Amino acid sequence: MRTxxxxxxxxxxxxxxxxxxxxVFGTHEILSNASCSIPRNSLTFLVGENGAGKxxxxxxxxxxxxxxxxxxxxxxxxxxxxxxxxVPQSVEFPRQFQMTVSEYLNYSASVRKDSVESVLQKVDFxxxxxxxxxxxxxxxxxxxxxxxxxxxRRPDILFLDEPxxxxxxxxxxxxxxxxxxxxxxxxxxxxxxxxxxxxSQYADHVICLNKNFLCETTESCICRNSLSKVExxxxxxxxxxxxxxxxxxCYIENV
Amino acid sequence: METFELFTLAFMQRAILGALLLSxxxxxxxxxxxxxxxxxxxxxxxxxxLLGIAFGLLIGVYPLIFAMLLAGIFGILLARVKDYGRLxxxxxxxxxxxGGMSGAIIMMSFVPGYKPELFxxxxxxxxxxxxxxxxxxALYSVIVxxxxxxxxxxxxxxxxxxxxxxxxxxxxxxTRYFLFIGTxxxxxxxxxxxxxxxxxxxxxxxxxxxxxxxxxxxxxxVFTQIIGVSASFxxxxxxxxxxxxxxxxxxxxxxxxxxxxxxxxxxxxxxxxS
Numbered sequence: 384m385r386t387x388x389x390x391x392x393x394x395x396x397x398x399x400x401x402x403x404x405x406x407v408f409g410t411h412e413i414l415s416n417a418s419c420s421i422p423r424n425s426l427t428f429l430v431g432e433n434g435a436g437k438x439x440x441x442x443x444x445x446x447x448x449x450x451x452x453x454x455x456x457x458x459x460x461x462x463x464x465x466x467x468x469x470v471p472q473s474v475e476f477p478r479q480f481q482m483t484v485s486e487y488l489n490y491s492a493s494v495r496k497d498s499v500e501s502v503l504q505k506v507d508f509x510x511x512x513x514x515x516x517x518x519x520x521x522x523x524x525x526x527x528x529x530x531x532x533x534x535x536r537r538p539d540i541l542f543l544d545e546p547x548x549x550x551x552x553x554x555x556x557x558x559x560x561x562x563x564x565x566x567x568x569x570x571x572x573x574x575x576x577x578x579x580x581x582x583s584q585y586a587d588h589v590i591c592l593n594k595n596f597l598c599e600t601t602e603s604c605i606c607r608n609s610l611s612k613v614e615x616x617x618x619x620x621x622x623x624x625x626x627x628x629x630x631x632x633c634y635i636e637n638v
Numbered sequence: 639m640e641t642f643e644l645f646t647l648a649f650m651q652r653a654i655l656g657a658l659l660l661s662x663x664x665x666x667x668x669x670x671x672x673x674x675x676x677x678x679x680x681x682x683x684x685x686x687x688l689l690g691i692a693f694g695l696l697i698g699v700y701p702l703i704f705a706m707l708l709a710g711i712f713g714i715l716l717a718r719v720k721d722y723g724r725l726x727x728x729x730x731x732x733x734x735x736x737g738g739m740s741g742a743i744i745m746m747s748f749v750p751g752y753k754p755e756l757f758x759x760x761x762x763x764x765x766x767x768x769x770x771x772x773x774x775x776a777l778y779s780v781i782v783x784x785x786x787x788x789x790x791x792x793x794x795x796x797x798x799x800x801x802x803x804x805x806x807x808x809x810x811x812x813t814r815y816f817l818f819i820g821t822x823x824x825x826x827x828x829x830x831x832x833x834x835x836x837x838x839x840x841x842x843x844x845x846x847x848x849x850x851x852x853x854x855x856x857x858x859x860v861f862t863q864i865i866g867v868s869a870s871f872x873x874x875x876x877x878x879x880x881x882x883x884x885x886x887x888x889x890x891x892x893x894x895x896x897x898x899x900x901x902x903x904x905x906x907x908x909x910x911x912s
Contacts, residue, residue, distance in 0.1 A: 445805055469805045477673035479849055480797055481858040490794045491802060516853065517798070529799075536806065 395458045398423045398465060398540055398571045399444055404453035406439055413439045416453075419590045421540070426566050427573045428582045431592030437575045438472070440592065441542045445469055460539040468538030470529045472545045472575075476517045484520070484528055485513045492532040506531045507557040522549035530558065540571045547578065559585065644878050652772050653764040653884070657870035659779045660828045661840055665866040666786055667821040668845040669859055670793050680838035682731030683712050684825045686738025688834055691759045692745040701759065705826045708738070713822035717815045762833030762885030764874065775827060782820055789813050794855070831870070832885040840866055843892040850903045865895055 694701025
């Protein structure tokens with residue numbers, strides 16, 4: 384079967400649908416026959432243990448890595464191809480390339496010079512650093528800068544890979560508020576995270592990626608390569624249960 | 639008075655014009671090649687292209703045509719390597735270098751007698767550049783500058799955050815091909831100026847120097863151009879005044895500039911830290 388990403392003109396309730404994805408790097412199988420969907424205008428969390436393939440799945444949807452088999456359907460947004468946004472967990476800017484924060488925003492998101500400060504303010508990035516070199520920023524500042532640029536591009540689907548991992552507590556709440564605000568304005572957001580507390584507080588939809596299988600949640604469920612699309616909003620505890628866990632299972636307890 | 643007279647000499651006018659065009663182009667390519675840690679590529683490509691020069695000399699046809707053809711092929715292969723994971727770009731450059739140089743030396747052994755032209759390509763001979771070559775270089779420069787203008791944003795984003803270039807739909811692959819092929823061809827165009835041995839100096843050293851004093855992309859770009867153009871201009875003047883080889887004069891000026899900037903940077907940093 385040929386693998387491809389297809390742009391679909393239909394206005395499905397899901398903005399992205401992945402069907403039977405298999406992803407192999409060398410001899411290592413990252414995803415095996417996995418399927419999932421991302422509902423429109425939702426805050427979807429992509430969870431799973433290290434090495435489960437969360438980042439690879441997102442990068443496949445974005446077309447950054449080729450699939451081995453399977454199909455990804457990207458449905459249209461208001462009659463046009465949706466604009467994608469992506470904030471990776473970290474970016475290592477080349478040290479031999481001098482670029483300021485302000486220049487980065489200008490080239491990556493066409494931010495005008497007089498708007499730089501307000502764009503940075505949105506993600507709690509100190510305006511005094513707008514002329515700092517991007518190679519001198521901390522991990523948290525880089526994440527905020529990448530997020531600021533992506534927010535300014537106004538994507539229809541925004542993928543965030545552990546967006547709070549390097550951010551301090553005071554900025555965390557601020558960034559979550561910004562994410563909720565843009566979600567309420569109609570953007571579909573997918574967040575990769577290990578922070579179950581955040582998932583339980585804010586998730587509209589959870590995709591659990593456990594080993595080689597994708598599963599989504601039903602109420603108080605054990606999902607085995609299952610693809611039900613039940614919206615969940617209040618997960619109080621959600622952990623892989625060490626007693627019942629084995630390959631292909633994802634255990635989510637919904638209290 | 640003598641110094642000003644040299645500007646009235648046709649061969650000096652050609653040399654200065656050629657050197658300025660080449661230093662501008664190599665500075666532009668260098669600012670995107672150096673952050674990718676591909677400085678070695680410049681040396682490898684120029685050295686490997688000696689095979690094309692040797693072939694041209696052997697059959698008695700303008701050698702830079704074959705060198706450019708070969709460099710273009712090397713550029714395409716280097717751009718493609720990224721698509722085929724296991725072979726690295728610097729590894730491939732090493733193979734080009736070994737193959738090209740060995741082939742060239744063997745080929746030259748078939749050309750009987752003393753080979754003065756070969757030395758002009760090895761060490762450069764900008765003063766012998768002809769108007770037709772300047773015209774060709776000017777046309778090439780216009781095309782390359784137009785391509786730079788088209789690819790500018792993509793070149794910057796693919797250098798700084800390559801994933802983003804794919805996500806926002808920039809032509810990342812076309813940009814990569816432009817960068818590798820353009821750098822390879824421009825290096826060969828610079829062989830007349832600095833020679834195969836030293837041409838990479840004009841690609842790398844202005845950027846490395848400017849990186850130490852530039853605080854933004856724009857200022858680094860401006861410093862790169864000032865350093866490259868000045869070294870080429872004054873290198874030619876000094877070589878005329880002191881009757882020394884032109885290519886090495888330019889390369890040595892670049893090294894001296896880099897050393898002064900580095901020393902100043904280190905002293906300033908030391909003073910600031912203490």
